[in-house]
Amino acid sequence: MKIIIGADHRGIDLKEKLASYLKEEGYDVELSKVENCETDDYPDFAFDVAEKVNRSKNALGILICGNGIGIGIAANKVKGIRCARVINSDDAFKAKNHNGVNMISFGGIPLEEAKGIIDVFICTKPAFEERHLKRIQKIIDYENGKYHEY
Numbered sequence: 001m002k003i004i005i006g007a008d009h010r011g012i013d014l015k016e017k018l019a020s021y022l023k024e025e026g027y028d029v030e031l032s033k034v035e036n037c038e039t040d041d042y043p044d045f046a047f048d049v050a051e052k053v054n055r056s057k058n059a060l061g062i063l064i065c066g067n068g069i070g071i072g073i074a075a076n077k078v079k080g081i082r083c084a085r086v087i088n089s090d091d092a093f094k095a096k097n098h099n100g101v102n103m104i105s106f107g108g109i110p111l112e113e114a115k116g117i118i119d120v121f122i123c124t125k126p127a128f129e130e131r132h133l134k135r136i137q138k139i140i141d142y143e144n145g146k147y148h149e150y
Helices: 012-024 042-055 069-075 089-097 111-123 130-143
Strands: 002-007 028-031 059-064 083-085 103-106
Touching: 002 012, 002 042, 012 028, 012 059, 012 111, 042 059, 042 069, 042 103, 059 069, 059 111, 069 083, 069 103, 083 089, 089 111, 103 111
Parallel strands: 002 028, 002 059, 059 103, 083 103
Antiparallel strands: none
């Protein structure tokens, strides 16, 4: 499985540590091609990672910024992306299993906490219950201009 990671200037250190951790765990890790600097902008990383997740068949995305909110909002502007800001492992589980996310975002949290969240995110099975699939399909339909109330 490929894991694509991007972070603005407030998440560089955590991004590097998580990339090393995930490589040690045997994942194919790709970092955003956008260069970091003191004045970088989180949307650039969000768009780059989201586009890469869309182009990859079996990829998940991880985004890090000051609090995970802005970068997640930006990622969700990319068609086909469902990104959730998560603050704990339960959020990561529900985001993937209930809401079918293919990306998560979070802020500068402690490394061990981030590892736990990412492990749950990666290992959680995608949505499979009919009630969740129906809701996810509504989002996809709306995104494609085909939404109608069910």
